[in-house]
Amino acid sequence: MLRQVSKLLCFVALASVGSVAAAEESIAFCLPQWKEMHFDDANKAQQHLATVQKLGCEAKIDSHGGHTDVVYRSPKWRSMELANDQLAHQWESWLKKAGFETLHGHAADHGENANAGHEGHNHAAHDHDHIGHSHAAGHAEEVNYRIAGWKTLHLEYQEQLAELTAMLKGLGCELKTSQHSGHADLSFRCPQWRHIEVGSHEVATTWEQWLAKTGFEVKHSH
Structure with missing residues (x-):
C-alpha cells in the first residue's frame, strides 16, 4: 500500500509542473467542505497530508489523544492529467475514498474496452468502481454528452477560467484559451459522444442540467 501511495505521489509531483508526457486521461476533482481523516499512524498521516x-x-494536521487528524478541502475544481486509463481509475478510487467529488469522462466504447482489461487487468471478473459506485447492474446512471462544434465562453475572472478549464478537462473536451480586452475566452468541443457515470438519479439530473446549460447535447441513461 505504501509503495502504491509513493508511486501516486510521484505522479502528482510530475503533474503539478505540467510535465506529464503524452497524457491521455484527465480527472477533475473538488471538495467544498472541510474533510477530516483520523490516523493512528503518524507516518501515514504525514503521507496523506503531503498528497x-x-x-x-x-x-492542516493536528495530533491529539494518541492519533493524528488531517483536515483538508479544495473548494474549487482542479484537474490532474494521467498517462492512461488504469492510472486514472486508481486515482479516481483514491480521491473518492478521500472524500472528493470527481469528474472523469469516458468514451462511448469505454465499457467494451474495460471488459477487455487494462494492461492485463480483467475488469469483467468483478464490479469496477469508477466514481464511488459499483458497476453492477442497476447501480450506475450514465449522463452522455457531446458538443460537435467549438463553443466559446467569455470569462471575466481568472478563477472562472481555471475552474471551468479543470471541469472540461475532466469531461475529456478539447480546449483552447485566449486572453484579450481584460477577459478570457475559453473554447471547447467534444465531437464524439462521451459519458460520466454517477451513483444516483439526483446527481445525474444535476449534471444533465449543467451540461445542457453549458451548451452540450445531453442524453441521460437510467
Missing part, C-alpha cells in the same frame, strides 16, 4: 497538499488543497 492532498500536492493536489493543491488547503490542509
